[in-house]
Amino acid sequence: MKMRTVEITVGALMVAGILSLLMLALQVSGLSHFFREEPGYRIKAEFANIGALKVRAKVSVAGVVVGRVVKIQLEPETFNATVWMAIDPMQVDKLPIDTRASILTAGLLGDNYISLLPGFNETEFLREGNNISIGNTDSAVILEQLISKFLAGQVSASKNTNNSQRDQ
Amino acid sequence: MILIKRMQLLGRSGLSFMGDIGRASLFLYQALVGKPDWVHGFGRLVQQLYSVGVLSLIIIVLSALFIGMVLGLQGYTILVKFGAEHALGQLIALSLVRELGPVVGALLFAGRAGSALTAEIGLMKTTEQLSSMEMMGIDPLRRIIAPRFWAGQISMPVLALIFNCVAILGGYTVGVEWLGVDTGAFWANMQSAVDFYADVMNGIIKSVVFGTVITWIAVFQGIDCPPTSEGIGRATTRTVVYSSLAILGLDFFLTAVMFGET
Known part of the structure; x- marks a missing residue:
């Protein structure tokens, strides 16, 4: 050698x-x-609570993956979360400006992802840097909060029945 | 009477064990401590890096690929039952970087490179090449042992790193390309779970320790073997057995120290 x-x-x-x-x-x-850099144009959406959403989570329209989450940050004044998404223009390049964004969970224990529900505006579309305001977004559903609300509801309901029984 | 004989036997084996460890340490000290010869030493080191590292690459890469693919397949079939197949990346990366990469890499390295080192040095001793070197006034420890030792110690972590990467790519191929786990979820979960210092660096430290132990055992068994053909065979077997046991035992201690307290 x-x-x-x-x-x-x-x-x-x-x-x-x-x-x-x-x-x-x-x-x-x-x-x-x-x-x-993720390819595609960037849009952002404001959420009151993003749950366990992570960078690189998928963004879907009607279940089809059209992009990725690229950045998550906190708005210092409003304490809302701003989520930046990169949308692939090959998949969808004309999202109406009144598109609704919701954070959903894949399955019961799965990852959070963003689902976009296109609106009805046929003249104005989301462009690079456009914002989906907080009125047009749905926060993540947090299971623990749901359970605690449900339990609290149960307790108050049973108190009510107790009270009504006592009244009788 | 028989009890005393047993005691004597125990004492003798204990003494010889301690003697072996003492001789091995002294031998390593003699081989490594001293003024290094940068000019010629580097060439010899490169030669040994080739025979210890480069020639082990094929077995490391192939095993890594299959281990990664099996991890992907097994992990997927178990995780999909809980609807948690997006955690596949995390499972593969953590188990590889923390344990499988350093340990399986070291076991393969002991079988491939350690045994070759022992056989080579043992044959040199048997054919009296080492004694003739001493006759010529060349220190065989510095000339033969030191470059092999350093080569083993350098190549082991490099091979373990390559093992990790190839295995993760193998798991990616099976999990994402064949079974349809989401790419983003695969990498995102992996990145949020794996910490560079706590996981990757500790894996590297493990492989450095294993590399040291394997090459130490290999060169000592080579130089210590009885100068017969049977002796070489026994020494080679002992290298593989001792270093495999040492790897698995040390791995437990290292894991307990590194990941134990959390």
């Missing part, structure tokens, strides 16, 4: 090792998302 070949293959091994470390750092442990 010539020394040259040996040195080249060892160099390739080292490069492969460094590339693997980079992949583990960037892609697997998610140290940064800066290197890859």
Whole structure:
């Protein structure tokens, strides 16, 4: 075996090792998302509560994935959450301006995702940087809150029946 | 009387065990401590990196691919029952980065590179190449052992990193491309679950420890083997057995120290 070949293959091994470390750092442990931009135009939506929505969650229209969540941040004045979505123009490029956005859950224990329900405006469409205001969005349904509300309802209901029984 | 004989036997084996450890440590110290020879040492190191690292690459990559694919398949069939197949990425990445990558990589490395090191050095000893080096005034420990030891220690973490990546890509192929887990959910769950310092770095530390232990056992068994053909065979077997046991035992301790308190 010539020394040259040996040195080249060892160099390739080292490069492969460094590339693997980079992949583990960037892609697997998610140290940064800066290197890859999601394709498509950006729109944003304001939600009162996003539940467990994560960056890179899917955005769907009628169940078809048309984009991804790219950024989530808190509005400092209103304390609402602003979710930036990248929508693929190949899938849908004319979303009416009165489109409704809701955060749904895939299955009972699944991930949260955003479902867009197109509105009826046929002249104005969502463009790069447009906002879906908080009046047009539905927050995530948080199971724990539902359960606690349900339990509270039960308790008050049983109190009422108790009271009515006592009255009689 | 028989009790005393047993005691004597126990004492003898204990003494010889401690003696082995002492000789192995002394031997490593002699091989590594001293003024390094940068000019010639580097060339020898590259040569050993080739035979220890590059030649182990094929078995590492192939096993990683299949292990990743099996993890993807098994994880999917179990998770889909709970409707949680989007957590597949997290399952694959955490189990690989924390445990399977370093441990399975090290076991393969011990079988592929450790046994080769022992056999090579053992044959050098049997054919009296080491003694003739001493005759010529060359220290065989510095010349033969040191580059092999460093090569093993450097290649093990590199191979473990490659193992992790290839296996994750294998799991991705099965989970996302074949079974239809959502791509975004796969990577997003993985990224939110895997921490670079706590998981990836600890995996690398593990593989450095395993690399040290494997090459140490391999070169010591090589230099310590009885100079017969049977002796070489036994030493090679011992290398694989001892290093596999050492890997699995040390892995438990390292895991307990790294991930135990949470």
